[in-house]
Amino acid sequence: METFTKQDKVDLFRRSSFLHGLPFELLSELAEITELVTFEKGAVISRIGEISHDVFLVVSGLMKVSVCSSTGKRITFLLVKEGEPYNIMGPHMPAPRLLEAEALQAMTCLRIGGGAYLAFLEKQPQIVHNIIRWIGVSFDSAYSRILDLMEKKVDLRIMRVLSSLHQKFGSPLMFTSVELSEIAGTTPESTLRAMGQLRALGLIETGRGKIWVKDEKAMIDDEFGKMIL
């Protein structure tokens, strides 16, 4: 593994929108308590029902965070990419959570132990503002997805998912129908049917595990409550 210096960490922090606006001294101190870890593709970072108190900041790769019911139904609710944090609430939570986190690609992350994280918060309360703002955005996104599930047809949900993914990751999107269906809250079959319509309209092109969004503007709806992944 190549070296990842303290300076590299601070550079990452500076680019991270999560840590935007925080002073150099704080980022520098944060760098001290983080440790570089790697996960290979498909690795499980945190299993459902486990208590996980470690906080991660993604350096490279992509992490999928999902919740899973007892009957196996799963919904993906976060795709954590470079510069974004995972499990920022974990150290505060007493009970195990329903979360499951998995590496969609080979990843490197910075890990912060739960204890060190909590101590850091008390010492550097400025960062609390960033943390709660970040949680707040996720929270609003969660409830806009509930509204989506209740009142939007599958076709429209798939369109919104593709549009959001395209905004975040650009083209081509490397997702399968199963992955998309877990984001949109539907089945792979319905996902493919919906994508077939979009393809017929010329809005997207699809390949095996790849999707190109051709007409970005036509896929954006003016609805309140943009989906955040």
Next chain:
Amino acid sequence: METFTKQDKVDLFRRSSFLHGLPFELLSELAEITELVTFEKGAVISRIGEISHDVFLVVSGLMKVSVCSSTGKRITFLLVKEGEPYNIMGPHMPAPRLLEAEALQAMTCLRIGGGAYLAFLEKQPQIVHNIIRWIGVSFDSAYSRILDLMEKKVDLRIMRVLSSLHQKFGSPLMFTSVELSEIAGTTPESTLRAMGQLRALGLIETGRGKIWVKDEKAMIDDEFGKMIL
């Protein structure tokens, strides 16, 4: 309006599970920056699309917090009762949110201005732990409700709603079919049909705007992800 002394405030804080475990000095300081306000039944505390930076702690009465889509579909996601906070993320958020808060009964609350709230957080970082824990529980509840919507039938959802409400408020529950349907994410008709079945099974009794849960145990399911309202 009767007097509500600083001591009364601190007593309320002590009973609040939200503020559990915090030292007297902190509660005392918190009391200093809060102001008693009242709302009559049906009053709108915060309208959708407005930026609201005031934080509230409910002294008495009941507040309904809902999100609302552009087509008018509404889902209630929080019922805030005595000792519970509302809008603890608001002061941190830059953009208007989709929330709407309304007094279901005549209410008294303690109000904290957004600026004073943020200043208090920086000065008393201990309280951050309580805040994020509280948010975390709501967050998990939100995602367990997404799973519910996806895979549970209406009958079961209604049962879960009634069970959760009974745990929080006891009998009789003073809710109409419209209110319940907005919590369960369905229509009033389906809500009443589901309740009809529960009534036929002897699990509940219903009156106009009142519901008595007769068999508490039979209504509890062993599912992960308890619904929090």
Next chain:
DNA sequence: CGACTAGTTGATCGCCGTCAAGTAGGGTGG
């Protein structure tokens, strides 16, 4: 070249949202 995975399409079926019509409680004013 074979096996596995991803995508595609068709047929069926049941839940539940919607519309509609009718009942009953509870408050108000006379």
Next chain:
DNA sequence: CCACCCTACTTGACGGCGATCAACTAGTCG
């Protein structure tokens, strides 16, 4: 006390969306 109205509740009928099952095609990797 009764007549009235408004709201909440109740029940029935219908229809469409989408989950599910199933069969088939087509890439990709060893």
